[in-house]
Amino acid sequence: MHILTQLVFSGIALGMIYAVIAFGYQLTFATSDTLNFGQGEALTLGALVGLTLVTLGLNYWLMIPIVCIFGALQGALVERIGVRPAIKIKSEFGWIMSTIALGVIFKNVAENVWGRDDLKFPSPLPESPLHLLGANVLPMEILVVMGAVLMMLVVEVFNRKSIFGKAVVATFNDRDAAKLMGINTGLVITFSYALSSLTASFAGVLIAPLTLTGATMGAVLGLKAFAVAIIGGLTSGMGIVVGGLILGIAETTTGFYLSTGYKDVPGLILLLAVLAFRPAGLFGKTAIKKV
Amino acid sequence: MIRYAKALTAVTLATAAALTGAAEPIKIGVSGPFTGGSSSMGVSMRDGVRLAAEEINKAGGVLGRPLLLIERDDEAKNERGVQIAQEMINKDKVAATVGFINTGVALASQRFYQDARIPVINNVATGSQITHQFDNQPQNYVFRNAAHDRIQAPMIVEEAVVGRRFKKLAILADATNYGQLGREDLEKALAAKGLNAVAVEKFNIKDVDMTAQLLKAKEAGAEAILTYGIGPELAQIANGMTKLGWKVPMIGSWTLSMANYIDNAGLGGEGARMPQTFIQEPTTPKRRAFIDNYVRTFKPKNNRIDSPVSAAQGYDSIYLLAAAIRQAGVTDGPKVLSALENLNEPVEGVVMTYTKPFSRTNHDAITAGIPVMGEVKGQRVIYAYDADFKKASQVPPNAGTTAKAQPQK
Numbered sequence: 067m068h069i070l071t072q073l074v075f076s077g078i079a080l081g082m083i084y085a086v087i088a089f090g091y092q093l094t095f096a097t098s099d100t101l102n103f104g105q106g107e108a109l110t111l112g113a114l115v116g117l118t119l120v121t122l123g124l125n126y127w128l129m130i131p132i133v134c135i136f137g138a139l140q141g142a143l144v145e146r147i148g149v150r151p152a153i154k155i156k157s158e159f160g161w162i163m164s165t166i167a168l169g170v171i172f173k174n175v176a177e178n179v180w181g182r183d184d185l186k187f188p189s190p191l192p193e194s195p196l197h198l199l200g201a202n203v204l205p206m207e208i209l210v211v212m213g214a215v216l217m218m219l220v221v222e223v224f225n226r227k228s229i230f231g232k233a234v235v236a237t238f239n240d241r242d243a244a245k246l247m248g249i250n251t252g253l254v255i256t257f258s259y260a261l262s263s264l265t266a267s268f269a270g271v272l273i274a275p276l277t278l279t280g281a282t283m284g285a286v287l288g289l290k291a292f293a294v295a296i297i298g299g300l301t302s303g304m305g306i307v308v309g310g311l312i313l314g315i316a317e318t319t320t321g322f323y324l325s326t327g328y329k330d331v332p333g334l335i336l337l338l339a340v341l342a343f344r345p346a347g348l349f350g351k352t353a354i355k356k357v
Numbered sequence: 358m359i360r361y362a363k364a365l366t367a368v369t370l371a372t373a374a375a376l377t378g379a380a381e382p383i384k385i386g387v388s389g390p391f392t393g394g395s396s397s398m399g400v401s402m403r404d405g406v407r408l409a410a411e412e413i414n415k416a417g418g419v420l421g422r423p424l425l426l427i428e429r430d431d432e433a434k435n436e437r438g439v440q441i442a443q444e445m446i447n448k449d450k451v452a453a454t455v456g457f458i459n460t461g462v463a464l465a466s467q468r469f470y471q472d473a474r475i476p477v478i479n480n481v482a483t484g485s486q487i488t489h490q491f492d493n494q495p496q497n498y499v500f501r502n503a504a505h506d507r508i509q510a511p512m513i514v515e516e517a518v519v520g521r522r523f524k525k526l527a528i529l530a531d532a533t534n535y536g537q538l539g540r541e542d543l544e545k546a547l548a549a550k551g552l553n554a555v556a557v558e559k560f561n562i563k564d565v566d567m568t569a570q571l572l573k574a575k576e577a578g579a580e581a582i583l584t585y586g587i588g589p590e591l592a593q594i595a596n597g598m599t600k601l602g603w604k605v606p607m608i609g610s611w612t613l614s615m616a617n618y619i620d621n622a623g624l625g626g627e628g629a630r631m632p633q634t635f636i637q638e639p640t641t642p643k644r645r646a647f648i649d650n651y652v653r654t655f656k657p658k659n660n661r662i663d664s665p666v667s668a669a670q671g672y673d674s675i676y677l678l679a680a681a682i683r684q685a686g687v688t689d690g691p692k693v694l695s696a697l698e699n700l701n702e703p704v705e706g707v708v709m710t711y712t713k714p715f716s717r718t719n720h721d722a723i724t725a726g727i728p729v730m731g732e733v734k735g736q737r738v739i740y741a742y743d744a745d746f747k748k749a750s751q752v753p754p755n756a757g758t759t760a761k762a763q764p765q766k
C-alpha cells in the first residue's frame with residue numbers, strides 16, 4: 067500500500083511541476099487566443115536569474131520578487147516583438163513561429179551567459195524527506211504543490227473578481243467589442259504576456275531545487291506542461307491543476323506497474339483521447355469560433 | 358550556438374615561431390563537445406590536449422616542427438562531427454585527429470579519416486565497437502586510449518559481486534545508445550557470474566523524477582544499483598534515493614566521476630564508485646606536474662579538474678601521437694599508423710607508461726587491469742582502495758603485448 071502512496075505523492079509533485087509551468091500557457095490564451103511557445107525558456111531564464119541572485123548571496127525568498135519582475139519584463143518584450151505584429155495584421159499563425167523563435171534566442175542567450183551544464187540550485191528548505199502516511203515527501207515538493215494551488219487561486223480570483231480580470235475575460239470573449247467599450251485591449255494582452263512569463267519565472271525558481279538548473283531545463287518541461295494545458299483545458303485554472311495531477315500520477319504509476327520504458331505513453335494517449343473527444347480539454351469551455 | 362568561427366581557436370604557441378622560424382606546423386585536429394551536456398568531458402579533454410601540445414612545442418616540437426591544434430566543437434552531434442571531419446581532412450589537411458567524447462559522433466565521423474588514411478586517436482569515447490569498426494579492412498586507422506565498455510562493465514560487476522559481496526543488483530541505464538549498450542554489457546558481465554539483475558530500469562535524459570525506477574529496484578530487494586548514464590540524471594537517481602530514504606551503494610560507469618554528478622547530488626552522491634583510468638592525486642612526479650600545471654593554467658573550480666579522466670587521456674593521446682610521428686619521421690597517415698602499431702620506445706603518460714600500447718590487431722591502449730576503482734568522497738574522486746593508491750605510486754607497468762594481442766570479441 068505504501069508503495070502506491072509513494073507513487074501517488076511523487077506523481078503529485080511531478081504533476082504540480084508541470085502545472086505551474088502550464089499556467090503560463092493558460093494566461094495568454096485567456097486574453098489573445100495566442101500561446102507563448104517560449105514558455106519553457108521563460109522558465110529557464112527565471113531559474114537562472116534566480117540562481118545568479120542566490121549565488122550573489124541574496125536570500126531565496128527575497129530573490130523571488132526580483133525574478134518575478136524580470137519575468138514580467140521578459141514577457142512584455144515577447145508580446146511587443148513577437149505577438150503584437152501578428153495580432154495587428156490578424157495573422158492566425160505568425161505568433162507561433164515568432165514565439166518559438168524568441169524562445170530559441172532566449173535559450174542561446176542563456177547558454178552563452180550561464181553555459182550549458184546543469185547547475186545545482188541550493189534548496190531553501192531542508193533536503194531530508196518528511197514522512198507522511200507511510201511515504202516520503204521532500205519539503206520542497208510540498209512547496210511546489212502549495213505554489214501551484216496558490217497560483218490557481220490567484221488567477222481565478224483575479225479573473226472573476228477584479229476589474230482588470232473582467233477586462234481580461236472581456237478581451238477574450240470579443241476583442242473588438244471590448245475595445246469599443248473602452249478597454250485598452252492591446253495593454254491587456256501585453257499585461258497577460260507579462261503575467262504569463264512572471265508565472266513561468268516564478269515556476270522556474272520554485273522547481274529548480276528539484277530539477278537541476280540549466281539552459282536546457284525548459285525544453286522537456288515546457289512540452290510536458292503544454293500537454294497538461296491541453297488535457298486540462300486552456301481556459302480553466304482548475305483544469306491545469308487536474309491535468310498536471312493526471313499526467314504526473316500516470317507517469318509514476320505506469321513506470322512502476324508497467325515499465326519505466328513506457329512511462330510517458332499513457333499520458334500522451336490521454337492527450338490524444340482528450341483531443342478526439344473533448345477538444346477544449348477536460349475542464350475547458352467549448353468555444354464556438356464564429357467566422 | 359557558438360559561432361563556427363569562434364570554435365576555430367587554433368592554438369598557435371609563441372614558442373613555435375621562436376623555435377624554427379618558418380618550420381611548417383604539424384596540424385592536429387581536436388574534435389569534441391565544448392558546449393552541451395557532455396562539455397565537462399570535452400573541455401577537460403581539450404585542456405589536457407593543449408597542455409601536452411604546449412609542452413611538446415616548448416621542448417622543440419616534433420621533427421623540428423611545432424604542433425598546431427585545430428579545435429572544433431562537435432556539440433555531441435553526429436552530423437556536426439561528420440562536417441568537422443570532412444573539413445579537417447579536406448580544408449585543414451590535418452596529420453591526425455584526437456578527441457571524440459560521444460560514441461555516436463566517433464562512429465559517424467571516423468569513417469572519413471579511415472577513407473583518407475589519417476589516424477584517429479579516441480581519447481574519451483568508450484563504446485566497444487569504436488576500434489572495431491574497420492576490422493574487415495586491411496588497415497584500421499582508429500586507435501583509442503580510453504577504457505572501453507567491455508572493460509568497465511565487468512569491473513563494475515566485479516566490484517559489486519566480489520568486492521562488496523552483493524547478490525541482488527538492479528541496473529538503471531539511460532535510454533541513449535550509451536546507456537543501452539552499457540546495460541547490455543552489464544547484463545553479460547552479470548551472466549558471466551551466474552547472476553541476473555533483479556530489476557532493469559530505463560530513464561530518459563532530463564527526467565526529473567526517478568521514483569518509479571527506484572521503487573522497482575527497492576521492491577526487488579536490490580542491494581546496490583549499477584548505473585550507465587551521464588552526470589545530471591545520475592544525480593537525480595542519488596537525489597531520488599535520498600528522498601525515498603532508501604540508500605544503497607551506486608556503482609556505475611566512469612561518468613559517476615563527472616563534476617555535474619558530484620555537484621548536483623551533493624551529500625547523497627557520496628560513496629558512488631566507478632572505474633577510472635586517472636584520479637586527481639599526485640601519486641607520481643609526472644602526475645604531480647600534470648595536475649599542478651593543469652590547475653595553474655586552466656584554474657578549475659575548487660582546484661578540481663571537471664573530468665580528470667578526460668584531461669589525462671587527452672594529454673596522453675597527444676604524447677602517443679607525437680611519439681608515433683617522431684618514429685615515422687614523416688606525417689604520412691600510413692607511416693604514422695604503422696609507427697603507432699609498433700611503438701619502439703615506451704611513452705610516458707599520466708595514466709601509465711605505454712609500452713607497445715597498440716599492435717596490428719589491438720588498437721586499444723587501455724586493457725583490463727589498468728583502470729582502478731574511484732570513489733566520490735568529500736566532493737572529489739579518490740582511490741576507493743588503499744592498495745590501488747599505493748600501487749599507483751609506481752606507474753603501473755603495461756600489461757604487455759601478449760595479453761593484448763587477443764582479439765576482443
